[in-house]
Amino acid sequence: MSIKHAPRNVALLNAAVITLTFLSIYGVMVLTGMQLNAGFLFLTAVILFTAAYISVYYSLNRFIYNRLKVIYKTIGKWHGTQRRQQTDNNQDDILGMVNQVVLEWHDEQQQKIDELQKMEAYRREFLGNVSHELKTPIFNIQGYILSLLDGGLKDEKINKKFLKKTAKSVDRMIAIVQDLEEISKFESGVLNLNESVFDINELTREVAEFLEVKAEKNNTEIVIKEPENRKLKVMADKVRIRQVLVNLVDNAINYGKPENGRIVISFYDFHDNILVEVSDNGIGIPEVFLPRIFERFFRVDKSRSREKGGTGLGLAIVKHIIEAHRQSITVRSKPGKGTTFSFTLKKA
Numbered sequence: 001m002s003i004k005h006a007p008r009n010v011a012l013l014n015a016a017v018i019t020l021t022f023l024s025i026y027g028v029m030v031l032t033g034m035q036l037n038a039g040f041l042f043l044t045a046v047i048l049f050t051a052a053y054i055s056v057y058y059s060l061n062r063f064i065y066n067r068l069k070v071i072y073k074t075i076g077k078w079h080g081t082q083r084r085q086q087t088d089n090n091q092d093d094i095l096g097m098v099n100q101v102v103l104e105w106h107d108e109q110q111q112k113i114d115e116l117q118k119m120e121a122y123r124r125e126f127l128g129n130v131s132h133e134l135k136t137p138i139f140n141i142q143g144y145i146l147s148l149l150d151g152g153l154k155d156e157k158i159n160k161k162f163l164k165k166t167a168k169s170v171d172r173m174i175a176i177v178q179d180l181e182e183i184s185k186f187e188s189g190v191l192n193l194n195e196s197v198f199d200i201n202e203l204t205r206e207v208a209e210f211l212e213v214k215a216e217k218n219n220t221e222i223v224i225k226e227p228e229n230r231k232l233k234v235m236a237d238k239v240r241i242r243q244v245l246v247n248l249v250d251n252a253i254n255y256g257k258p259e260n261g262r263i264v265i266s267f268y269d270f271h272d273n274i275l276v277e278v279s280d281n282g283i284g285i286p287e288v289f290l291p292r293i294f295e296r297f298f299r300v301d302k303s304r305s306r307e308k309g310g311t312g313l314g315l316a317i318v319k320h321i322i323e324a325h326r327q328s329i330t331v332r333s334k335p336g337k338g339t340t341f342s343f344t345l346k347k348a
């Protein structure tokens with residue numbers, strides 16, 4: 001019997017059983033010449049009731065309940081053993097259970113679809129960003145080379161300048177590709193941390209020294225709010241945390257105040273962690289952009305970032321590094337007043 005015709009066939013079967021039962025009783029009555037009395041009516045009611053009960057019960061079981069059970073068990077398999085156990089304890093309300101499970105299943109599938117659609121949009125945007133970012137240096141290189149081939153090579157005034165610009169564009173492409181490679185390593189979980197115990201106060205001083213010349217050029221001073229000899233031992237990957245600090249301090253210089261810039265690095269002691277804060281008194285970030293600041297290629301001011309040589313991937317890498325340490329990084333900022341990045345590290 002096909003499922004399509006099941007309701008009509010089930011109804012026909014039940015009607016036939018009840019009618020045949022009634023005709024049989026009536027036939028017996030006529031053949032035996034029995035008189036209609038209260039006892040016979042009672043017996044007829046009992047027989048008809050029993051026949052209707054068995055027929056409806058059998059049909060429901062055979063055509064509806066057993067099929068629903070298969071559907072329910074199939075969803076139950078996907079839903080895990082816990083749900084299957086519930087079915088077994090709840091045989092009577094299979095319709096209610098199926099209804100509930102299907103609704104839950106629908107919500108879960110919808111969530112998965114939304115997630116996939118989001119990822120798809122993100123992937124498309126990311127591919128667009130990569131090609132856009134690489135296009136600029138490629139077109140620049142093409143322009144310089146064509147100019148050099150068109151006679152520029154012999155022109156003493158421009159040949160070296162164009163070659164230097166070509167080299168700068170190549171450097172930019174290399175920086176983008178290296179950063180992308182690093183992000184993809186983090187995302188595919190290939191990159192392992194090399195954790196050890198080190199002094200974060202000492203490492204911060206080393207980074208400040210490394211960026212001192214650049215800071216001075218930008219009229220910016222770097223202040224570390226901690227006595228030099230105070231040891232702050234943490235357990236982390238030193239090379240990676242150095243990378244985080246370089247990135248944050250470098251950004252603080254790039255997006256800092258052009259005159260009298262001040263970068264303050266402070267440490268706060270929490271139970272199991274040390275909180276590191278890098279603050280500047282620079283241009284700040286508008287509140288609407290704060291949730292997107294760690295996204296790949298997100299920049300508040302694209303031209304300023306490119307002019308400073310930024311790939312737009314620094315903060316995405318920083319976030320990956322901190323999260324690989326199972327720690328967190330946050331940002332707070334006020335346009336025109338400055339920005340503070342804070343991240344935690346595990347105390348040794």
Ligand code: ADP
Binds near residue numbers: 252339
């Ligand atoms: P990049 O600096 O290469 O553009 P990042 O990922 O390091 O890329 O930073 C992303 C964007 O966040 C920057 O382009 C800039 O707009 C903003 N930003 C980062 N740090 C600061 C800061 N200290 N002050 C103001 N804006 C910042």
